[in-house]
Amino acid sequence: MDWKLELMFAVRVVVAAVLGGFIGWERQWHGREAGVRTYASVALGSCVFALISSHIPGAEPSRLAANIVTGVGFLGAGIILRERGRTVGLTTAATIWSTAAVGTAVGFGMYLLATLTSLIIFGVLASHHFSGWKTSSGKGGEEISAANEFDSREESEG
Numbered sequence: 001m002d003w004k005l006e007l008m009f010a011v012r013v014v015v016a017a018v019l020g021g022f023i024g025w026e027r028q029w030h031g032r033e034a035g036v037r038t039y040a041s042v043a044l045g046s047c048v049f050a051l052i053s054s055h056i057p058g059a060e061p062s063r064l065a066a067n068i069v070t071g072v073g074f075l076g077a078g079i080i081l082r083e084r085g086r087t088v089g090l091t092t093a094a095t096i097w098s099t100a101a102v103g104t105a106v107g108f109g110m111y112l113l114a115t116l117t118s119l120i121i122f123g124v125l126a127s128h129h130f131s132g133w134k135t136s137s138g139k140g141g142e143e144i145s146a147a148n149e150f151d152s153r154e155e156s157e158g
Helices: 003-029 036-054 061-079 090-107 111-127 146-155
Strands: 081-083 086-088
Touching: 003 036, 003 090, 003 111, 036 061, 036 090, 061 090, 090 111
Parallel strands: none
Antiparallel strands: 081 086
8 A cells, every 4th residue: 555545544533533532521520430531432443444345355345334333332331230120321322423523524534524523412411511401391390401411321231
């Protein structure tokens, strides 16, 4: 391989790790177990697999991309737990799975899609921490904060 191609691969891997780390930073900032290292690693690994699949002679990149989805799905299944009658870890599992898509997009050179997806994931994760994230309840006219509901559910998530 030539050095220009290798340099392009290196840039893609760094971009994937940065975007994944950005998503993980939000999780770590709010005290979740899976943070910068986990999310950066998922995006980085997905990117490398995408790069490898697109540069092996005779390989079909879509097959490896499909296997990334499956493999990270199993990782997410290990994160979801039943605890005292409650299901925890769904948000972490879903965002790790989405972060694998970010890494795969970078690996295939889809920088805009990967960046936009990262921003959307970050926004979805961060949105319930904003003070404006409130809804009204019909019971007794009391106000229920959706943020508090999400925070209490997510506190037991790992």
